[in-house]
Amino acid sequence: MKILLLNPNTTEAVTDLLAAAAAPGLSPGTELVKSTAPRGVPYIANRAEALIGGAIALETLAAVQHEYDAAIIAAFADPGLGAARELFPLPIVGLAEAGMLAASMLGRSFSIVTFTDALQPWYRECVEWTGMAARCASIRTLGEPFQAIGNVQHEKEEKLVALAQAAVREDGADVIITAGAPLAGLAARIRDRIDVPVVECVVAAVRMAEMLVTMNPRKPTAGTYRRPPGKPSIGLDPALAAWIAGDS
Amino acid sequence: MKILLLNPNTTEAVTDLLAAAAAPGLSPGTELVKSTAPRGVPYIANRAEALIGGAIALETLAAVQHEYDAAIIAAFADPGLGAARELFPLPIVGLAEAGMLAASMLGRSFSIVTFTDALQPWYRECVEWTGMAARCASIRTLGEPFQAIGNVQHEKEEKLVALAQAAVREDGADVIITAGAPLAGLAARIRDRIDVPVVECVVAAVRMAEMLVTMNPRKPTAGTYRRPPGKPSIGLDPALAAWIAGDS
Amino acid sequence: MKILLLNPNTTEAVTDLLAAAAAPGLSPGTELVKSTAPRGVPYIANRAEALIGGAIALETLAAVQHEYDAAIIAAFADPGLGAARELFPLPIVGLAEAGMLAASMLGRSFSIVTFTDALQPWYRECVEWTGMAARCASIRTLGEPFQAIGNVQHEKEEKLVALAQAAVREDGADVIITAGAPLAGLAARIRDRIDVPVVECVVAAVRMAEMLVTMNPRKPTAGTYRRPPGKPSIGLDPALAAWIAGDS
Amino acid sequence: MKILLLNPNTTEAVTDLLAAAAAPGLSPGTELVKSTAPRGVPYIANRAEALIGGAIALETLAAVQHEYDAAIIAAFADPGLGAARELFPLPIVGLAEAGMLAASMLGRSFSIVTFTDALQPWYRECVEWTGMAARCASIRTLGEPFQAIGNVQHEKEEKLVALAQAAVREDGADVIITAGAPLAGLAARIRDRIDVPVVECVVAAVRMAEMLVTMNPRKPTAGTYRRPPGKPSIGLDPALAAWIAGDS
Amino acid sequence: MKILLLNPNTTEAVTDLLAAAAAPGLSPGTELVKSTAPRGVPYIANRAEALIGGAIALETLAAVQHEYDAAIIAAFADPGLGAARELFPLPIVGLAEAGMLAASMLGRSFSIVTFTDALQPWYRECVEWTGMAARCASIRTLGEPFQAIGNVQHEKEEKLVALAQAAVREDGADVIITAGAPLAGLAARIRDRIDVPVVECVVAAVRMAEMLVTMNPRKPTAGTYRRPPGKPSIGLDPALAAWIAGDS
């Protein structure tokens, strides 16, 4: 089974973090292939960047999806997830959705813990889109600057642990989701310092992707994710334009 | 007062329909300036096209927003609306949101009536994002092909009237929203054949935009629509890249 | 266009405050006519007074509605709004509903800030009736006495600013609604001291009324606001009794 | 124990129907005293009439509540219920609320069955105010004229049975509530012809009133139903004005 | 009228507390018969114990329900309530549901106050099952050990009063529900020290049971609580097995 790990950010160091955190979670026989966005922003952090990065993710998928059994959109609030599911025939998984669904089997509520305030509004919309708002006890963020996106999980480790414990004690979180691709790998490291389970989203995502491939779902011809009819376009990325035009 | 009518579709005939339907609704002193997307699809009809078209709308806004008091994203399910509000300091209005808010003052529930099945899933997500799901009695669509997007409102007029009346009688709609830019102008024409009020979204939108300009709201420095911090990017449209980088 | 500004309170000073705050928001050609309740309480502050004041508002509307294009029920929690919409053919707007709908285009959530604890339970029910509970971050009130209803906005200005900022920082409000007719005019004065937009309800209300008149909605013959069949009554205000009896 | 059966309609025949249906449900030692509205409409059927009738109910309560242990507002959608609870110290029960709460112990969902379409919008708002919308499978109404309000339950008995059975079979109702004071007494008569329990609201209401009296709840000095501070008024019914002024 | 007070706990002292608290609430002519679980745990405090205790409650009901007009499952979060309603023809009432429904007539929101943290997760699920989550301001618990379950209400009386007042002032509770059978009788004792009404669940429960018996509802043959078809079983309690097999 071959799964695409599509990072819609332009920072390769983050893609590497994700792949490293995912590696111990892969089933025998699963190959995970890394991809970093060729254009966009270093780290998507809000609705506007998610819109831009989501559209760029569609370009990548249009170009390479034929080669994969499933794809993971590897940024926490899942930019372009619904659009990708609509367009393409292979199962598509998002880090945030996978993490929240996994969390919902480990507790009645979860808190999302991340490293910067800037992510809050976008994360909130993602939780609502995923239908998980009633399960979300809180989104807790650090309100202070950090030095480098690739090292933020180490620099802030103690503060993130404290934030997670505050979510457990004050917000009633039954599970902690460490959110944001730059925190990939943190969950395993802090596991024993948090009173409740900690979910590593990229492990959840690869396992969810494997599950969907195993279930062998058909591409729907009815309902919300049926493929739209072919349509001309102007000025779009060639591979994406061809797919929108109805190519197969 | 100068308002941008930003059609994120590439079809100028649809922009013209919208402008014509809006004209009788403008207050004295309001100037409405038309804009048609330079690239994208002829008519946005699903999540994937909305993602692409929304990102293109941000490019246009980055280039010209300094010249306007407010902007209208003139496609029914409001592609890029939240992202545009986050990025830019001027009030931004969407056709769908404006129409639904207006409808909520004319009844307890509304139905959305449009010309093609393809729009359903995307419209549904828009209703949910806008927080209006509890008010939405139904989304009714015609399940048959049409000849030309610029003339669909005339070709299907009788069928759309029947669909609206079915929404009133079978779904309990208190208000009808004729949705989709290609139907701009239809509401006034069928007003007397429907048992409940019919909302013309582009009129609602221009009036909402005027209201917001009159209220002179400040650009928030806190909360969901505060401007994100400046950030570098790779390979984006120059005006949008400059704005994301923090230019003013 | 002629709009009735119907204050269901008996305090003319409050009506004058409302009219003054509304004035800069009127479109060219709009005439706003003041009306103060001939009987009732000086300032409606709870469900019981709203029931009484709402019924009195219907009496006024029955007597004069023929002369207007639209009416505004000018007390924040909109006493009698649904009843008035049901009975009469002209568009009716409420301060609270107009303010909350305007706020919903400026943020994802709003807080309502007002000058006395007494208003909380009634405001809460209004928010729910309007379908805006999911958008309402909090209702913040001052828990201390004030000297005169006509001057409370000046007496408590600093405390109301602090309350609004607390709503932004602690409750996550994206927009502040200064609520209650006695605070009319405050929003503009404190605009620059609050981190998010501040909504002036009476400006929202006149602009919403103008919008609805412009849209020229028909009186529904089906649905929730269809006019009830004529019916006899005993001991009611003559104009209202006549209208309920089916006069036109 | 002495309970006031306050019919906010002006039709004594309906009060008598209610009292007769209630009689077999009274506990030993309970005295139920009838009261018919001295002014208002013969039968409240919509929001406007509920507003007017609710305010008149407050006048009656202000005059006589000292003599009772509890009061029942005896019209199905409970006009003035919240206002009465706020103002007065005795337990106040509504027909609709009592019926719906009773129904919620007999099934997971209920349908409301009544004799005229005109009642639908008002009933719907009552269900929402009571917080029972998720339990309400449907509101089913007869869409045809009837001869006399005092005899409608006999005239339409067969059709109401058919309507109730349709609610069970098509809407999934687990319980039927026969709604509207003019149907008082019908539930017992049709009990064996309906596949699920049928709730007689006035029996539920007297039993709920007895329960609340037995529980001896204090008048709250905090929260939603604390008594509002005394306040002057103009032109109101003398007993009500005195109570609003703070008399005890 | 003969009502079974079925305590699904094995502690007779708690059954006695419940019966004593219920006694002053009984109508003339009602006989309340005590029953204590023959096996299970001393005091049910979580989902697992509720599952076990609920199944044991079904055994008792299968053996004795023929002798009663109604039954009360006398543990706060109502173990086995839905299952018992489904299986048996007599009205079944739960302490928690009865208390919450009574509270909903005395305020818009309630808080549940109890003596140990351990009960929180299970109580939360009960509130949701009953459809009362929107009414529940908080579940407040004492986070400290106690000496004896039969005396906990006296030992912790002052702390429970403080907890209730905190719920009123900080959580906005309009009503307090003292929850858990070991607190039976506390409500009356602390009534005058709390700013809002305090609900005694077992009084609510006996009165609700009397009401349902008075209403004489039929056992449904359709809907959620219709009796399941007869079925064989292995290794179950004989009376329960016989009832499940379809005996009458």
Next chain:
Amino acid sequence: MKILLLNPNTTEAVTDLLAAAAAPGLSPGTELVKSTAPRGVPYIANRAEALIGGAIALETLAAVQHEYDAAIIAAFADPGLGAARELFPLPIVGLAEAGMLAASMLGRSFSIVTFTDALQPWYRECVEWTGMAARCASIRTLGEPFQAIGNVQHEKEEKLVALAQAAVREDGADVIITAGAPLAGLAARIRDRIDVPVVECVVAAVRMAEMLVTMNPRKPTAGTYRRPPGKPSIGLDPALAAWIAGDS
């Protein structure tokens, strides 16, 4: 990895069906061990049987859970799932929850299709408990008798396909969940005759169990699934009693 497939029904043929359907979905290295309830009913179909069967499932888990990495409660509405998660330290998965979570990645809504009306009320409660009600388009059941539980999926195959297609076309289902252990294996067989993906719950369940084991979550010491304190009991199954008493 060793996973327990715990069928809480007493029918071994159903356990075999489940194991056969699960087999192609297992990852290399996963061992799935079958277990059939030693007492209870042949096929759990309602709340009462779920309560009984859930308590029996706890007995089995108490006896054997030490030997497994995870367990699956293999009856569609997941009897005892929350209780088992609370009591035991290993990940526990339910067929229904796993199927619904998988479905939520393949569409926005799903319909549950099963072979008998009797299951509806219980399934409905399961959907609500899992927090998936907003995603559930419908629960569709066959309203007719069948010959043998072990063969019902073959006997009714054509009718179940028609039911699934009706859910897609009339209820708007984006995904079909074939529900109930006796239908295990059906999904793969009918895959190409349904317009949308069909979820095989037992495959989802084993894959979810593998995922949770891979994530290595700690047993929480706080929150909803922390282990309850040890407690004595009377007359319970010895292994379960020992575990409840606090043994490890």
